[in-house]
Amino acid sequence: MKSFDTIVVGGGFAGIAAARELYKSKQSFLVLEARDRLGGRVHSSKVLNGADIELGGQWIGPGQDLMYQLVEEFGIETYRTYDTGKAVLDLNQRIKTYSGLIPKVDPLSLYYIDRTIKRLDKFAATINLDAPWSHPKAHDWDSMTLESFLQKYVRTKKALKIMRAGMETVMACSTAEISLLHVLFYIKSGKDINTLLSIENGAQQDRIKGGMQSIIESMAKPFMDKIHFENPVRHIEQHDDGCIVHTPSGTFLARKVVVAIPPVLAGRIRFSPSLPIAKRQLFQKIPMGIVVKCYAFFDRPFWREKGFSGEVVTDENCPYQTIFDNGSPHAPYGVIMGFSLAQRASELMKFSKEERKQKMIEWLERYFGAEARNVMHYEDKCWADEEYSQGCYVGYFPPGVWTHYKDEIRKPSGHIHWAGAETATIWNGYIEGAVRSGIRAAQEILSTDG
Numbered sequence: 001m002k003s004f005d006t007i008v009v010g011g012g013f014a015g016i017a018a019a020r021e022l023y024k025s026k027q028s029f030l031v032l033e034a035r036d037r038l039g040g041r042v043h044s045s046k047v048l049n050g051a052d053i054e055l056g057g058q059w060i061g062p063g064q065d066l067m068y069q070l071v072e073e074f075g076i077e078t079y080r081t082y083d084t085g086k087a088v089l090d091l092n093q094r095i096k097t098y099s100g101l102i103p104k105v106d107p108l109s110l111y112y113i114d115r116t117i118k119r120l121d122k123f124a125a126t127i128n129l130d131a132p133w134s135h136p137k138a139h140d141w142d143s144m145t146l147e148s149f150l151q152k153y154v155r156t157k158k159a160l161k162i163m164r165a166g167m168e169t170v171m172a173c174s175t176a177e178i179s180l181l182h183v184l185f186y187i188k189s190g191k192d193i194n195t196l197l198s199i200e201n202g203a204q205q206d207r208i209k210g211g212m213q214s215i216i217e218s219m220a221k222p223f224m225d226k227i228h229f230e231n232p233v234r235h236i237e238q239h240d241d242g243c244i245v246h247t248p249s250g251t252f253l254a255r256k257v258v259v260a261i262p263p264v265l266a267g268r269i270r271f272s273p274s275l276p277i278a279k280r281q282l283f284q285k286i287p288m289g290i291v292v293k294c295y296a297f298f299d300r301p302f303w304r305e306k307g308f309s310g311e312v313v314t315d316e317n318c319p320y321q322t323i324f325d326n327g328s329p330h331a332p333y334g335v336i337m338g339f340s341l342a343q344r345a346s347e348l349m350k351f352s353k354e355e356r357k358q359k360m361i362e363w364l365e366r367y368f369g370a371e372a373r374n375v376m377h378y379e380d381k382c383w384a385d386e387e388y389s390q391g392c393y394v395g396y397f398p399p400g401v402w403t404h405y406k407d408e409i410r411k412p413s414g415h416i417h418w419a420g421a422e423t424a425t426i427w428n429g430y431i432e433g434a435v436r437s438g439i440r441a442a443q444e445i446l447s448t449d450g
């Protein structure tokens with residue numbers, strides 16, 4: 001059996017950020033990754049003889065300081081998300097166009113949307129990101145879902161539908177499934193709602209030339225020989241002086257282990273002796289959101305010629321909560337991407353891929369005209385079908401979880417330290433958060449090692 005200072009489980013951004021810290025500190029380490037590639041929930045691929053397609057995480061935006069540092073360190077170019085022209089709102093089977101962040105609706109609905117966003121931001125600003133459960137109102141907020149909050153404060157059906165579409169796009173789960181306290185934590189963790197929803201000055205502002213995966217590949221380049229692919233960890237034994245880590249193709253010894261995978265997947269690893277009951281229960285209580293990213297490629301972005309930005313916000317009649325122009329200035333193609341999330345995603349996945357393609361054509365024709373029929377290529381990816389993700393963007397907290405389990409999500413268990421986007425306090429759920437969590441877990445180990 002080979003022996004290391006640390007074994008890192010998972011070669012996503014969290015695991016590789018942890019490994020990078022260990023590498024810089026000259027620790028011996030090994031990364032065990034279940035898939036045959038780096039990146040986990042980030043997956044940059046190619047279609048149509050070389051056009052980039054981001055099947056997973058793709059955007060960075062202001063405030064994600066570590067991501068911009070990495071981009072600069074590796075000399076990687078970014079480019080702006082296309083955001084020029086009119087957006088479309090499809091509500092109650094009526095189409096309207098608008099500009100700016102908030103769709104144009106009747107004044108009363110606008111008032112409720114504005115008031116609700118301000119109220120959510122105001123509450124979120126009072127959350128302690130290191131301890132959301134310590135807020136004086138934590139129990140009230142953690143016993144409510146986001147949906148019950150919206151129903152209380154948003155008094156028109158149109159405003160309610162728009163708030164749902166926006167918040168589902170941010171959280172990738174139904175507003176009825178998620179704790180209000182968790183939503184407030186998530187909002188503060190990424191600054192405020194405008195930042196989470198916006199393209200310009202928001203979390204969707206910039207894209208990576210060559211794909212998001214190129215960043216993680218650059219991070220891991222100096223220690224690629226220390227990454228074992230297709231090595232899913234199945235069992236971790238803890239002993240007084242370290243751990244024995246088992247995969248189907250090998251057994252490895254280490255003094256410390258960083259587990260950098262979503263909680264739902266950590267719950268599938270056998271730990272002996274068993275982890276404390278609170279940790280085991282927690283793993284069962286943080287489900288993953290559901291996202292299907294649906295792409296249509298065209299010979300050119302014809303909607304831009306008609307003054308459309310490509311952005312669409314819809315109600316529950318459409319399979320996609322939101323639609324974006326996801327083209328790049330480095331390829332001639334026009335690229336439209338629809339986010340099908342939560343229940344709409346489960347419904348969409350009942351159809352075959354060919355049927356899903358036809359649906360996308362029909363909806364795009366409704367928004368941008370008959371040229372939408374000239375799709376050159378259709379691609380989609382349902383992250384709930386991925387064995388080593390089980391969903392995305394991130395594991396979310398239903399009611400009662402924060403106030404019951406408090407700091408359990410990050411608390412080390414003997415020699416085992418926990419990382420991953422779910423454990424982040426800043427930019428929780430985002431790639432930036434994953435990187436921060438990996439650095440934090442590595443620093444926990446390096447500090448206990450003196």
Ligand SMILES: Cc1cc2nc3c(=O)[nH]c(=O)nc-3n(C[C@H](O)[C@H](O)[C@H](O)COP(=O)(O)OP(=O)(O)OC[C@H]3O[C@@H](n4cnc5c(N)ncnc54)[C@H](O)[C@@H]3O)c2cc1C
Pocket residue numbers: 009010011012013014015032033034035038039040041042055056057058059060231232233234260261262265269291293383388389391392393394419420421422429430431432434
């Ligand atoms: C469709 C989609 C869109 C998104 N959009 C954005 C965006 O635009 N911007 C943004 O910042 N974030 C976005 N996100 C979220 C972001 O991608 C994730 O938060 C982040 O990549 C998570 O990184 P991680 O390292 O914590 O986890 P993962 O990326 O899930 O990494 C975990 C790794 O562990 C491996 N693994 C799992 N189980 C085992 C095991 N038992 N043994 C060994 N290895 C194992 C997995 O294969 C994986 O490689 C998006 C995610 C998705 C899927």
